[in-house]
Amino acid sequence: MGIEGPFWRAIAVFRIASLVYAGVLLVQHDGYARPVMGWFVLSLMALWTAASIFAYSVEALRGWPLLVIDMLVTLACLLASPYVEGPYQYAEGVMPLPATWIAGPVLAWAVYGGRRLGALGAAIVAAADVWLRVRTPEAPVLINGAVLLFLSGVVVGHVARLAKQAEERMQRAAEMEAAQRERDRLSRGIHDSVLQVLALVQRRGQELGGEAAELGRLAGEQEAALRDLISLRPAPSGDLRSLLTRYGSATVTVSTPATPIVLPPAIAAEVAAAVGAALDNVRTHVGPDARAWIFAEQEEDCVIVSVRDEGDGIPPGRLEQAERDGRMGVAQSIKGRIADAGGTVTIITAPGDGTEIEIRIPVRP
Structure with missing residues (x-):
């Protein structure tokens, strides 16, 4: 899973904690007009929490289809909250059922695509929340939640992208180090065999003269080229x-x-x-x-x-x-x-x- 593993596990913990918080709101608060509908929405949230945690843990499943489905399920639960709250919607002290749970896909988008994709996911969720408030005349239009979503998406996306870049640099450094170790090993073997033979051919060819001198010269050229090749570092x-x-x-x-x-x-x-x-x-x-x-x-x-x-x-x-x-x-x-x-x-x-x-x-x- 690499460097992204801790991020996905943290999002899984956040989803579970948000789900528990939604359950506490439904059990303890009497401001929901349709509790049966609330339990249905909470069940859907619980099912998707389990499914998303499993899906994001599999690297092959992480991609646009999963991200889009995650966003659609979250928007569906958010848009269903007015039917759960009924006339108590946006009354003082009454919070939407998926109050904090809606940040899950924003964080997932941020980890997957960086701060820009995190900001886009926050904009989609915030737009749905603001639309629900605008369509209700008596509801106050607050942007606190939108700002928090936007900041979360940008900050988490930026940190995730930095972590990925650091992992890539470490991977390249490890590959270069391994390649250099292999080069050094081959250099020792070549120095003990091929280079010594070429040097001997060059020396004996110069001593014999004639056609052997030409062979000695060619051996000397190959020795110099091979010595330069094995001595090169990245x-x-x-x-x-x-x-x-x-x-x-x-x-x-x-x-x-x-x-x-x-x-x-x-x-x-x-x-x-x-x-x-x-x-x-x-x-x-x-x-x-x-x-x-x-x-x-x-x-x-x-x-x-x-x-x-x-x-x-x-x-x-x-x-x-x-x-x-x-x-x-x-x-x-x-x-x-x-x-x-x-x-x-x-x-x-x-x-x-x-x-x-x-x-x-x-x-x-």
Whole structure:
């Protein structure tokens, strides 16, 4: 039943106490003109109290059908009260038979849907009570009950919603903790087996040379990627740093701050995709073994990410010629993505000095 369980049990206690109070009113008070009708209404209230307590205790039954039926039964008992009281209706000291019992569905609506639904339920019940008073000219029009119903619905609904949110946060924290424990367990096993084997292959491949050196290099890349993967901890949504570290390998060095670089998730994903496109260009135009460096930093008003390589640079006019030829890698995959995210791209290149692509994304409150 979760965090809602205590709320539903409290409502059940309230319904029973209100029912007992209605029975005391009927037994001790002589202001009811039709006591037989009163006992009939009280019996209906008792039956619905038992049925509602059982129904709300079953999570599968909690929903709009039950809430609507609960409200209709309560309104029926409230609208029947003038026939029980007869000419004594609203006389001094005479209370309607379901005086406090009518708050049951208001509290149920509040726990189920929060303060807004609680306020709606209070408005429905209060409207029925005010209508009964208005249609009786000699009855005083009092709003005390309506105000109490409204306050009860709003306060209980607000507290119930806060409790649900707290439970959800605790659940997410427990899941993250369990996932991290499982990650740590797997990390220990991988470190003791797979990583050691990859490190051995890399070392022996470099010693043997030739084709074995290439196998050693590939093993080193996989070791670095796997080590980064098992060392990652759950990152905040939109953390650009965690997205960039995935590009780290034996040929790609990633330098980021120690703290997360948090951007809107969609923008962080676009920046990471643009960095991936820049690395693809390095592998295509410089070579699969070319070294590349990713630097990321966060200033007060913007996030800066740069991708540098060790190539020969971009000859003058090549990017413009590529766009005219329909090759839109840099224009769309990098510049287009960053422009859509509200940022800018600067390409710094010179013959023999490699290329640096600098991405700037403004940080908005």
